[in-house]
Amino acid sequence: MTDTDQHAAATDPALLDALREHVQGSLPSTIADLSDLVRIPSVSWSAYDESNVLASARAVADLARSTGVFTDDQVEIIRSAISDADPHELGQPAVLAVRPARNGKPTVMLYAHHDVQPQGDDALWETPPFEPTLRGDRLYGRGASDDKAGVMTHIASLRALHAQFGDDLELGVVLFIEGEEEFGSRSFRTFLREQQEHLAADVIVVADSDNWSTEVPSITVSLRGNVTFKLTLTTLEHASHSGMFGGAAPDAMIPMVRLLASLHDDDGAVAVEGLSSYEADVPERTEEQLAADAALLPGVRPVGRGDVLSRMWFQPSITVTGMDVPSVANASNTLLPTVSARVSVRVAPGQAATDAYAAVERHLRAHVPFGARMEISEPDAGDGFLVDTAGWAVQEARTAMAEGWGESPVEQGIGGSIPFVSDLAAQFPEAQILVTGVEDPDTRAHSPNESQHLGVLHRAIASETILLARLATRG
Structure with a gap:
């Protein structure tokens, strides 16, 4: 997958300046809110205290209300059955907030998850895993990136959108923040079926992937x-x-x-x-680059055959x-x-x-x-996924990323899996799915010393805000 020049028309300069100014001005409060979320050890695995996941869901619900986009009664915390066989066995709490579209405008669903992986061996962490710590341009802590930074990307973008459009906003918005992605999304399909009417959208933005680098964004177009x-x-x-x-x-x-x-x-x-x-074309990456990125010890050779990124993506x-x-x-x-x-x-x-x-x-x-x-x-x-890159939403996202990052996005595959994306595609076959994210090659998601690059967070919020504004003004 390579970068592309297929962009939609540029965003109105006055609107673009206003959006960038709000995102920049609110960045300190965004980072503070992210830090508060990181302090909640919302590990969704069954062996851990589920009250922490509920506390995290409540915090996210409060953040959703703070955007101004939703009224209090449009924000809910919902638990769905894991299977129809036992309706009393419930999954972890998710947050759902719905603002209906008006006057023929499209509806966008914003997905992220507020649960996190266990911290693992505390001795391998350089700072306490659930005490957010700023070092240089990175915020360290479990979930600081995966995926509470994804949550805050949506929250901050909605705040900026409301600051620009106020109650005149006609774009439909569905905010869906899952509570058990790291535990297999066990109740996900039940939730989709039960909430299908509320979740229906023209565009789905999944903020749970990574970027080419800290300076170049990516649109993920394939998942194993x-x-x-x-x-x-x-x-x-x-x-x-x-x-x-x-x-x-x-x-x-x-x-x-x-x-x-x-x-x-x-x-x-x-x-x-x-x-x-x-089979698909991939950008070039040498085995020497792989050795550096994957932290191979001296003398250890890569495995497999073919292009390095083909081995990892396809x-x-x-x-x-x-x-x-x-x-x-x-x-x-x-x-x-x-x-x-x-x-x-x-x-x-x-x-x-x-x-x-x-x-x-x-x-x-x-x-x-x-x-x-x-x-x-x-x-x-869980099935993999291939994004249809010919849709208008992908073109809108390319333009928004180029304007938010200052660099055109790379279309990349991901070696990891996000199985629920195929569930979303099956439940909403007409929706266009955009897989974006806030991670970068040094994030170390799921590993000790996970961190979020704050420059990436800033640019991810800017590009999503621009995308939402473009959808809100789309004919």
Whole structure:
């Protein structure tokens, strides 16, 4: 994917100056509000205190009211059932605010999520994860970027929009801030179905992706899908002494290591028949740049074949993200009867996640060594997504980004997955979806020392404000 010169007509200069002035003037309060959100440890995983997610939802609802775009009764905190099978098992709270369009103007849905990943090992953080800390031009803290900066991009843009248009604003606005994106968006489909009438929009802006650099914006036009599951191999009824039986009795680690190794060839490329790749042009990125961006240690070589960005955006990948085995400190001289691994598969855009899962399952069953008993459990799958870049909304976004950043956007793929985007496309097939964001290559989302570059935040707010103003004045 490359940058493009297909832009809509330029924004009226007087309007552009007014919008930029408001965004610039309100930036300190925007950063203060972002800092307040970061202080709320809104981890949505089931093992964590869900009252923090509710507190975060309440804070976001207050911010939505503060924009002036919505009346108090247009802002709600909603929890939907995870599935129809158990209507009493609810997902985490989301915030929904709806202002109807008037006089034939379009409606835009602004999506972000207010939940965050767990902080992980506190010892790896240079500053406390839930105490926002400004160092240089970056604000550090869990969720400072992913995705509370996305939340604040929407809030700050709506504030600027209201400052310009006041109650004369005719653009329809749906603000949808999810509360469990980091926990698999378990109630997302139920929420979409229940709130379909309120959520319907002509344009959907998903502020949950990254940018080419801190100076050059991106529109994300492709996303890989994902498949995850737990793989368990069992060879013995119970643990046995490794000195007495080792060399004859197979402990579970031997077939597990061999089975996992079969998923890749000698180049480190995925070796599973039935996993497809997507073909598209990509910007050039050298393996040396990859080594620097991904923090490879000296002497470590990249894996895979083909263009570097093609490997990351358009080819499948398989990662073992965890294993259940004794720790080194607790190791004993025994043969392990059972070993489990968490396997994560990134699926090339254009291939259904269910087809990819079937291909991986066939491969594993065909390659189990030594007759080990295999179990695959806890499967989860989400489809990838390809954006139609021919729509008028993409042209409007290109112009708004060029005016907000001072640089034309790069159309890029993302190696990660945002499975709910395909759910949005399925529920609202007529809507044009724009995937934007506030991250950059140094954000470290999901990792220790996550941070938000404040220059990127400023430019992201400016470009979204310009986009909303252009939609509000669109014929």
